[in-house]
Amino acid sequence: MQRTVLIIEDEKLIIVSTQMVLEAAGFRVESATNGEDGIGKAKAQAPDLILLDIMMPGIDGWETLTRLKRDPATAGIPVVIFTAREHSRGHQKSTEMGAADYFRKPFEPDELIELVEKHVAQKT
Amino acid sequence: MTTISSIMDGVVFVGRAGNVVLLNSAAEDLLGVRALVAAGKPLDAIEGGGDLLQTLIADQRRTAKGKEFARTVEVHHSQHDLLYVKCTTRFAQDHRGEPCGVITLLRDVTADFKTDQLKNQYLSIVAHELRTPLTGIKTFSTMLAKGSLGKLDDRQRRACESIREQSVRLEHQIDKLINLGNLESADYGQDREVVTVAEFSTGLLLPFEQPARDRRITLTFRADTTEACLFADRADLRRACQALVENAVKFARDGGTVEVRIERTADGGLRFGVADDGIGIDPRYQRRIFEKFFQVEDPLTRHHGGAGLGLFVARGIVEAHGSRIEVSSQLGRGADFSFMLPLHRPTAEAAAAGAAGSPQERVSCKEPS
Known part of the structure; x- marks a missing residue:
C-alpha cells in the first residue's frame, strides 16, 4: 500500500517542493496550510507521517503538536518538526513534546527522503 | 562614600558578619528598600523588598570564594513597567586580601536587553524569510541536477548544479547572519x-x-x-x-x-x-x-x-x-x-x-x- 505523508505548512512553495521530492520517492502527499486544518486531515486520513512547520498563522506548530499528541486518534503518528527559524533548544523541545525528529529548512532532498523512510519504517 | 552613593549602578555591600554595611541610592531605588532601614541587618531580615531582594539573597549565598556570579533578572518594579537588572556578586577583599564581605552590583540593563531582543527577533524573521524561498531554489535545482525531473544535457545539468551550489553558499551566509544575534549568549551547544x-x-x-x-x-x-x-x-x-x-x-x-x-x-x-x-x-x-x-x-x-x-x-x-x-x-x-x-x-x-x-x-x- 502506498504510504502517505501529511505536510502542515503555510508556505505553498515549501509544500510544492516537499511534495515533489516525496512523490518522486513513491509517497502519497497530502497538505494542510494551517494547524486546525492539519489536525482535521490527520484524524480523517491517518497518514503514516506528519511534517509540521512551526511558524504558522493561527495555532502554531507547537500547539498543533500538543493537540496531535493529546488525541488518541493521532497520538501514534510520527511527527517531524520542519522549521526555517532558529528555536532555542528546538531539537530538545520537540523531543520532549513527543515529536519523532527535527529537521531544518532548507533541506537536502535525499536527507528528507531518508528521514521520512526511517520514521515510517519504525512506525510499522 | 560620596562617590559610591552617587554612581548610577546599585551597590549592596554585606560585611563579614552578614549585615548590610552599605546600600547606595541606586540600589534603594531598584530594591525598593531604604538604606536607613536596611543598614546593620542581614538581607533576609529586611522587610518590604521584592523579587530582586530575594535574588540578591540567593546570589550572595551561592557565590563561591574567588568567583564572580552574574545573571540578568526580570524585575517587576513598582514605578516602572518591567526592568531587567544585571546582578553581579562577588567576595570583597580587604587590604590584606582577606575576604571581608560580599558585594553585589545592580545594573539596569533594560534598554540593552530590549534592543538585543529586538535585534534577535529581527534576525530570526529575516532568516525565515530568506530560507523559505531558498528551500524552493535548493530543492528544485537539486532534483533537476539529479535528473529526477527528466533527462538534461551536460550544459543544462552543470547550470543546475551551479544553482544548487550557490543556494548552499547563500544558506551558509544566512547561518552566519543568524550567528551575529547569538554572539554574547552562552547558548552554544545546548541542543545536543x-x-x-x-x-x-x-x-x-x-x-x-x-x-x-x-x-x-x-x-x-x-x-x-x-x-x-x-x-x-x-x-x-x-x-x-x-x-x-x-x-x-x-x-x-x-x-x-x-x-x-x-x-x-x-x-x-x-x-x-x-x-x-x-x-x-x-x-x-x-x-x-x-x-x-x-x-x-x-x-x-x-x-x-x-x-x-x-x-x-x-x-x-x-x-x-x-x-x-x-x-x-x-x-x-x-x-x-x-x-x-x-x-x-x-x-x-x-x-x-x-x-x-x-x-x-x-x-x-x-x-x-
Missing part, C-alpha cells in the same frame, strides 16, 4: 543529540567549493569513519567546522591545498582537523585570532574579507562542548587547526566498556534527556 559523522559532515564543504575552485585551491575531505557517533549540537558543530574550513580557504595560497580530515583518535575520541598551506599565523597572534573581531591585517588595507567572527564563534562552540581548538602554524608555512570530542556510545555499551576496566573508553558526555 546523538549525531553520526555522516550526519554532521554531509555537504560540509559545499559552500566553499566554488570559492576554492576560483583560486585553484584543492579542497579535500577525508573521514576514516562515517558511523562513529558524537553527542553534540549538530547545527553548532557544523558551524564551528565550517568556520575553520572557511578560514583555511581564505588564507590558503592560490593554487594551494586545504585538507579537511575527521579521524578517530587512539583514546576513543574523534578529531576534526583543517590544514592549509597558506600564509600561516605569527606566533604572537596564535591566541589572539580567537578574539572577537580580531584581524591580523589592517582592516583598511587587508586582502582578506570577513568580520573577524568565524574563529571566535568556533572557539565558543568547541568550548561549550568541553574541548578546545589547537593551532599549529609557522609564518609562511600554513596552519593546522584541530579539536577533539569524545565519541558517544549507547549507555549499555559505555557501561560495559567501563566495567571492562578501560577508562579511556568511557563516555564523558551527558545522556540526552
Whole structure:
C-alpha cells in the first residue's frame, strides 16, 4: 500500500517542493496550510507521517503538536518538526513534546527522503 | 562614600558578619528598600523588598570564594513597567586580601536587553524569510541536477548544479547572519543529540567549493569513519567546522591545498582537523585570532574579507562542548587547526566498556534527556 505523508505548512512553495521530492520517492502527499486544518486531515486520513512547520498563522506548530499528541486518534503518528527559524533548544523541545525528529529548512532532498523512510519504517 | 552613593549602578555591600554595611541610592531605588532601614541587618531580615531582594539573597549565598556570579533578572518594579537588572556578586577583599564581605552590583540593563531582543527577533524573521524561498531554489535545482525531473544535457545539468551550489553558499551566509544575534549568549551547544559523522559532515564543504575552485585551491575531505557517533549540537558543530574550513580557504595560497580530515583518535575520541598551506599565523597572534573581531591585517588595507567572527564563534562552540581548538602554524608555512570530542556510545555499551576496566573508553558526555 502506498504510504502517505501529511505536510502542515503555510508556505505553498515549501509544500510544492516537499511534495515533489516525496512523490518522486513513491509517497502519497497530502497538505494542510494551517494547524486546525492539519489536525482535521490527520484524524480523517491517518497518514503514516506528519511534517509540521512551526511558524504558522493561527495555532502554531507547537500547539498543533500538543493537540496531535493529546488525541488518541493521532497520538501514534510520527511527527517531524520542519522549521526555517532558529528555536532555542528546538531539537530538545520537540523531543520532549513527543515529536519523532527535527529537521531544518532548507533541506537536502535525499536527507528528507531518508528521514521520512526511517520514521515510517519504525512506525510499522 | 560620596562617590559610591552617587554612581548610577546599585551597590549592596554585606560585611563579614552578614549585615548590610552599605546600600547606595541606586540600589534603594531598584530594591525598593531604604538604606536607613536596611543598614546593620542581614538581607533576609529586611522587610518590604521584592523579587530582586530575594535574588540578591540567593546570589550572595551561592557565590563561591574567588568567583564572580552574574545573571540578568526580570524585575517587576513598582514605578516602572518591567526592568531587567544585571546582578553581579562577588567576595570583597580587604587590604590584606582577606575576604571581608560580599558585594553585589545592580545594573539596569533594560534598554540593552530590549534592543538585543529586538535585534534577535529581527534576525530570526529575516532568516525565515530568506530560507523559505531558498528551500524552493535548493530543492528544485537539486532534483533537476539529479535528473529526477527528466533527462538534461551536460550544459543544462552543470547550470543546475551551479544553482544548487550557490543556494548552499547563500544558506551558509544566512547561518552566519543568524550567528551575529547569538554572539554574547552562552547558548552554544545546548541542543545536543546523538549525531553520526555522516550526519554532521554531509555537504560540509559545499559552500566553499566554488570559492576554492576560483583560486585553484584543492579542497579535500577525508573521514576514516562515517558511523562513529558524537553527542553534540549538530547545527553548532557544523558551524564551528565550517568556520575553520572557511578560514583555511581564505588564507590558503592560490593554487594551494586545504585538507579537511575527521579521524578517530587512539583514546576513543574523534578529531576534526583543517590544514592549509597558506600564509600561516605569527606566533604572537596564535591566541589572539580567537578574539572577537580580531584581524591580523589592517582592516583598511587587508586582502582578506570577513568580520573577524568565524574563529571566535568556533572557539565558543568547541568550548561549550568541553574541548578546545589547537593551532599549529609557522609564518609562511600554513596552519593546522584541530579539536577533539569524545565519541558517544549507547549507555549499555559505555557501561560495559567501563566495567571492562578501560577508562579511556568511557563516555564523558551527558545522556540526552
